[in-house]
Amino acid sequence: MTLTLPTENPNIQSTGSFDMFTKIQDHEQVVFCNDPETGLKAIIAIHDTTLGPALGGTRMRPYHTFEDALEDALRLSKGMTYKNAAADNDFGGGKGVIIGDPMKDKTPELFRAYGQFIDSLKGRFYTGTDMGTVLDDFVHAHKETNCIAGLPEEYGGGGETSIPTALGILYSIQAVANTLWGHENLTGKRFAIQGLGKVGYKVAEHLLEHGADLYVTDVSEEAIQALVEKAGGKAKAVKNDEIYGVDADVFVPCAIGGIINDQTIDQLKVKGIAGAANNQLLHENHAKILKDKGILYAPDYIVNSGGVIQVADELYGPNKSRVLSKTKTIYRSILEVLKQSETENITTLEAANLVCEKRLNVRKQRASFFSPNKRPKWEVRY
Numbered sequence: 001m002t003l004t005l006p007t008e009n010p011n012i013q014s015t016g017s018f019d020m021f022t023k024i025q026d027h028e029q030v031v032f033c034n035d036p037e038t039g040l041k042a043i044i045a046i047h048d049t050t051l052g053p054a055l056g057g058t059r060m061r062p063y064h065t066f067e068d069a070l071e072d073a074l075r076l077s078k079g080m081t082y083k084n085a086a087a088d089n090d091f092g093g094g095k096g097v098i099i100g101d102p103m104k105d106k107t108p109e110l111f112r113a114y115g116q117f118i119d120s121l122k123g124r125f126y127t128g129t130d131m132g133t134v135l136d137d138f139v140h141a142h143k144e145t146n147c148i149a150g151l152p153e154e155y156g157g158g159g160e161t162s163i164p165t166a167l168g169i170l171y172s173i174q175a176v177a178n179t180l181w182g183h184e185n186l187t188g189k190r191f192a193i194q195g196l197g198k199v200g201y202k203v204a205e206h207l208l209e210h211g212a213d214l215y216v217t218d219v220s221e222e223a224i225q226a227l228v229e230k231a232g233g234k235a236k237a238v239k240n241d242e243i244y245g246v247d248a249d250v251f252v253p254c255a256i257g258g259i260i261n262d263q264t265i266d267q268l269k270v271k272g273i274a275g276a277a278n279n280q281l282l283h284e285n286h287a288k289i290l291k292d293k294g295i296l297y298a299p300d301y302i303v304n305s306g307g308v309i310q311v312a313d314e315l316y317g318p319n320k321s322r323v324l325s326k327t328k329t330i331y332r333s334i335l336e337v338l339k340q341s342e343t344e345n346i347t348t349l350e351a352a353n354l355v356c357e358k359r360l361n362v363r364k365q366r367a368s369f370f371s372p373n374k375r376p377k378w379e380v381r382y
């Protein structure tokens with residue numbers, strides 16, 4: 001990657017290139033944070049603030065190269081613009097990445113330094129936990145900035161996000177059921193759940209309460225054991241690589257991304273997919289392959305938006321009932337996306353993206369109405 005600034009003398013032609021700006025051209029702002037004292041090396045990518053300040057988690061990973069870290073920050077922050085738009089949150093898209101090993105490199109001082117960088121953005125970026133970071137890390141960052149979301153309840157936050165996330169998945173499954181079978185009754189329907197962690201386990205509990213039968217898998221034997229015991233004969237444990245081929249109605253991926261790909265699609269016998277995992281499709285074209293195969297795919301970033309609904313809502317002061325009623329809207333959002341995909345003969349992912357882009361465009365038009373040079377006279381006070 002090269003970044004060569006042009007000379008200030010307009011008579012001398014720059015021979016440099018702007019590869020970096022080409023790379024970040026979709027984004028409003030990218031901030032590099034470097035604090036030698038604490039060892040903090042981080043990138044904050046702000047993709048779009050049309051709907052409000054950027055909101056997205058901060059992940060910590062021992063990235064192999066600077067380019068890998070930048071790529072992750074750019075990709076994930078753009079995803080957050082769509083996720084916040086889909087959830088109808090008054091927030092734009094952003095993401096932070098800290099370059100380091102979460103097992104070895106974390107210190108309270110490092111997160112305080114990160115908090116100072118966030119604060120320097122003066123409210124343009126709000127963040128909280130993601131892969132490799134935990135709530136306690138952001139308790140340290142919170143000492144330096146108010147722009148932290150998703151705090152523990154004892155610090156005035158909304159607490160565990162997996163509760164609304166799991167509910168959003170249940171509502172999405174009901175919307176898929178309604179589209180497939182004309183009703184939401186899940187009794188006797190069979191679900192294949194991959195991953196029984198914070199979200200997957202709660203989804204399994206909801207489905208059991210609704211009379212469903214489950215196939216479950218996890219890399220943790222204890223997680224499987226706990227669920228199978230709880231289910232009393234309604235859940236069957238399968239090996240990790242067998243979950244794709246089981247004879248279920250709906251696949252519920254709640255573990256890792258990229259699991260819908262050329263190899264797994266060939267094995268799938270399900271009629272629908274709705275789960276918590278981020279970035280389930282290995283490539284966007286897998287949405288088309290699923291459509292051609294007649295599998296109804298509920299786009300992950302709407303299905304799993306219960307968590308970000310809670311985090312965004314927390315900034316108005318935590319309120320569980322408000323979060324739960326907003327999480328219920330996921331049902332209608334998924335239903336509409338599935339219907340639009342059918343009527344317009346586009347993939348469900350394309351339909352979801354269109355809904356988000358429409359929301360962004362509407363707000364962009366309103367923003368220009370209120371831009372300084374078009375402000376109504378009664379607003380101008382000099």
Ligand SMILES: NC(=O)c1ccc[n+]([C@@H]2O[C@H](COP(=O)([O-])OP(=O)(O)OC[C@H]3O[C@@H](n4cnc5c(N)ncnc54)[C@H](O)[C@@H]3O)[C@@H](O)[C@H]2O)c1
Binds near residue numbers: 161162255304308
């Ligand atoms: N927690 C939230 O509120 C939230 C919100 C949005 C999206 N998500 C996404 O949902 C997914 C699950 O989140 P979580 O909070 O439950 O995470 P978690 O770490 O608590 O649970 C993940 C589970 O998946 C299992 N697992 C990992 N690899 C597996 C594999 N190859 N096969 C089977 N099981 C495997 C793990 O053992 C673990 O039990 C993640 O992709 C996460 O990014 C979570």
